[in-house]
Amino acid sequence: MSSGTASSLSFETRLDAARQPAGGSDGPPIVELRDVHKSFGTQPVLGGINLRIARGRTTVIIGRSGTGKSVLLQHIVGLIRPDRGEVFIEGRRISHLPERELVEIRREISFVFQLNALFDSMTVAQNVAFPMVESGRARHMSAARLRELVRTRLELVGMAGFEHKRPAELSGGEKKRVALARAIAVEPPPKVILYDEPTAGLDPQRSDVINRLVRRLQDEFHVTSVVVTHDMRSAAAVGDRILMLWNGRFIADGSLLELASVKDEHVRRFLEGRAEPSDIIEKPI
Amino acid sequence: MPARVFSSLFERLGALIIARISGFGRFAVFSLYAASFIPADLLSRRAWGRLLQQSLQIGTRSVPVVMITGMFVGMVLAVQAYRQFESAGLGDRLGVIVNLTVISELGPVLAGVMLAGRVGGALTAEIGTMNITEQLIALRSMGTDPIRFLVTPRFLACLVLTPLLTCYANLLGSFGAWLITVKVYGQDSGPYWEYTRQFVELWDLNSGLFKSMFFGGSIGLISCYRGFHCRRGAEGVGEACTGAFVASFIVILVLDFFLNIVMNGVYELRYGFKPII
Numbered sequence: 117m118s119s120g121t122a123s124s125l126s127f128e129t130r131l132d133a134a135r136q137p138a139g140g141s142d143g144p145p146i147v148e149l150r151d152v153h154k155s156f157g158t159q160p161v162l163g164g165i166n167l168r169i170a171r172g173r174t175t176v177i178i179g180r181s182g183t184g185k186s187v188l189l190q191h192i193v194g195l196i197r198p199d200r201g202e203v204f205i206e207g208r209r210i211s212h213l214p215e216r217e218l219v220e221i222r223r224e225i226s227f228v229f230q231l232n233a234l235f236d237s238m239t240v241a242q243n244v245a246f247p248m249v250e251s252g253r254a255r256h257m258s259a260a261r262l263r264e265l266v267r268t269r270l271e272l273v274g275m276a277g278f279e280h281k282r283p284a285e286l287s288g289g290e291k292k293r294v295a296l297a298r299a300i301a302v303e304p305p306p307k308v309i310l311y312d313e314p315t316a317g318l319d320p321q322r323s324d325v326i327n328r329l330v331r332r333l334q335d336e337f338h339v340t341s342v343v344v345t346h347d348m349r350s351a352a353a354v355g356d357r358i359l360m361l362w363n364g365r366f367i368a369d370g371s372l373l374e375l376a377s378v379k380d381e382h383v384r385r386f387l388e389g390r391a392e393p394s395d396i397i398e399k400p401i
Numbered sequence: 402m403p404a405r406v407f408s409s410l411f412e413r414l415g416a417l418i419i420a421r422i423s424g425f426g427r428f429a430v431f432s433l434y435a436a437s438f439i440p441a442d443l444l445s446r447r448a449w450g451r452l453l454q455q456s457l458q459i460g461t462r463s464v465p466v467v468m469i470t471g472m473f474v475g476m477v478l479a480v481q482a483y484r485q486f487e488s489a490g491l492g493d494r495l496g497v498i499v500n501l502t503v504i505s506e507l508g509p510v511l512a513g514v515m516l517a518g519r520v521g522g523a524l525t526a527e528i529g530t531m532n533i534t535e536q537l538i539a540l541r542s543m544g545t546d547p548i549r550f551l552v553t554p555r556f557l558a559c560l561v562l563t564p565l566l567t568c569y570a571n572l573l574g575s576f577g578a579w580l581i582t583v584k585v586y587g588q589d590s591g592p593y594w595e596y597t598r599q600f601v602e603l604w605d606l607n608s609g610l611f612k613s614m615f616f617g618g619s620i621g622l623i624s625c626y627r628g629f630h631c632r633r634g635a636e637g638v639g640e641a642c643t644g645a646f647v648a649s650f651i652v653i654l655v656l657d658f659f660l661n662i663v664m665n666g667v668y669e670l671r672y673g674f675k676p677i678i
């Protein structure tokens with residue numbers, strides 16, 4: 117690729133952050149999707165997704181708005197069931213388990229939602245403590261210890277001191293960061309964290325903080341991350357592997373370097389931020 | 402050509418009926434599922450906390466409106482009926498008919514309708530908003546059952562509090578009627594209460610409160626169900642709120658009709674016919 121300024125910039129960021137993650141990529145995949153199909157009514161969204169996610173790595177899924185990235189992510193914890201195909205977590209088939217049996221699996225996987233999904237009726241501190249309290253894991257913990265956990269997690273995302281505010285009183289980016297804090301405020305740390313657009317709506321500096329946090333969780337706790345984003349800078353900064361979703365299938369898969377050399381027209385247009393010809397409407401306004 | 406029109410008309414009618422029935426089936430499953438947690442929740446401290454919190458919210462929200470409803474119902478009935486009773490020389494019997502109507506019929510039904518608007522609307526809006534902002538799915542992702550967490554305590558709170566709030570409506574209704582009849586129209590207080598005491602039985606009060614329990618339970622379940630299944634977007638939530646209110650209102654009236662038939666039957670079996678007039 118010769119012209120893409122966006123990707124050459126990201127490339128440097130990536131070199132900056134490059135390092136070998138802990139654990140090899142050879143072990144059995146921690147998450148696996150086999151031939152997953154999903155439609156809503158007559159609208160096909162996923163058309164045969166195959167994906168193996170290696171333990172301890174950060175996988176980034178890119179793709180334009182409305183291609184089904186969020187739907188794909190929700191399949192991983194059984195929030196959406198495939199019409200056809202299977203989903204495995206650590207070798208266990210979960211796509212057909214009843215809701216009740218998914219509880220244990222879900223407690224080891226944190227999900228950061230695109231719309232943050234903070235509970236309006238609770239304070240920031242209650243929101244962050246929620247996964248520990250509701251699962252009963254906080255029962256063997258002193259109140260001071262729980263407060264400390266909440267405080268340190270809020271500190272990591274730069275939101276210390278906001279404990280007593282309500283989500284409605286926060287800005288969009290602040291909500292996002294509280295949602296991130298909630299995802300990591302569990303002990304032991306989650307095995308997998310699924311991020312749906314973790315840097316959307318954040319300024320470049322805050323985004324950098326979040327990107328570094330994602331890397332750090334991987335390095336220090338060997339967390340496996342799946343990051344959905346259309347922020348290429350963020351994709352470059354955190355991703356060991358980048359996949360691009362297009363019309364219900366992956367059309368690219370590889371490191372950022374490999375992606376940059378892909379010849380596929382859709383991939384190149386996405387990386388360079390050029391519209392698809394079919395999307396450009398040249399009618400008079 | 403007319404045959405085609407007819408057959409397509411029937412097709413659409415059939416599709417509508419099927420949609421209604423399967424919709425009701427889903428509602429029934431939802432309700433049974435929510436109710437299935439009641440035994441376990443009665444033993445759980447956290448569930449009691451949720452129930453008390455909900456009861457506090459629902460109670461404080463609705464006491465004033467329910468009292469106003471009851472008061473005006475009582476006063477209006479007295480104003481409406483007074484002249485007729487008076488001219489028939491039955492002025493002192495007015496208390497019987499007004500109190501009986503308020504306690505067994507209008508108190509429960511109108512309090513129920515009021516709560517369907519006040520409490521049901523708030524429940525649907527709250528849960529609908531949680532739905533469209535991914536909070537329900539977030540609960541699931543953390544291993545918390547949103548129905549158990551949100552619906553069971555709200556259902557129970559409505560079930561228990563509606564009869565209590567109906568008591569307020571009854572009390573104020575009775576007070577309003579007395580105010581008009583005795584204080585405004587100048588009937589004697591003595592015979593007014595004496596006749597009332599003679600003819601209004603505990604059964605009437607209880608049957609009203611019994612019905613109101615059904616009304617409350619329906620309001621809770623219908624409102625939560627609509628919130629869980631609202632369309633995306635702010636209009637989706639608004640639509641769900643109106644839908645929940647209309648459905649609750651109709652269910653209250655229909656339930657009232659059938660419960661009255663059942664309870665009249667039970668009463669006559671046990672005590673025989675009771676003439677008032």
Ligand SMILES: Nc1ncnc2c1ncn2[C@@H]1O[C@H](COP(=O)(O)OP(=O)(O)OP(=O)(O)O)[C@@H](O)[C@H]1O
Nearest residue numbers: 156161179180181182183184185186187188230346
């Ligand atoms: N619950 C649902 N019911 C019906 N259609 C749905 C549902 N969830 C998603 N869709 C549809 O599936 C498609 C993919 O949605 P999805 O939210 O996964 O997109 P996305 O790739 O995450 O987009 P964005 O980048 O804008 O978040 C959309 O066209 C959406 O309308």
Ligand SMILES: [Mg+2]
Nearest residue numbers: 185186230312
């Ligand atoms: Mg999305």
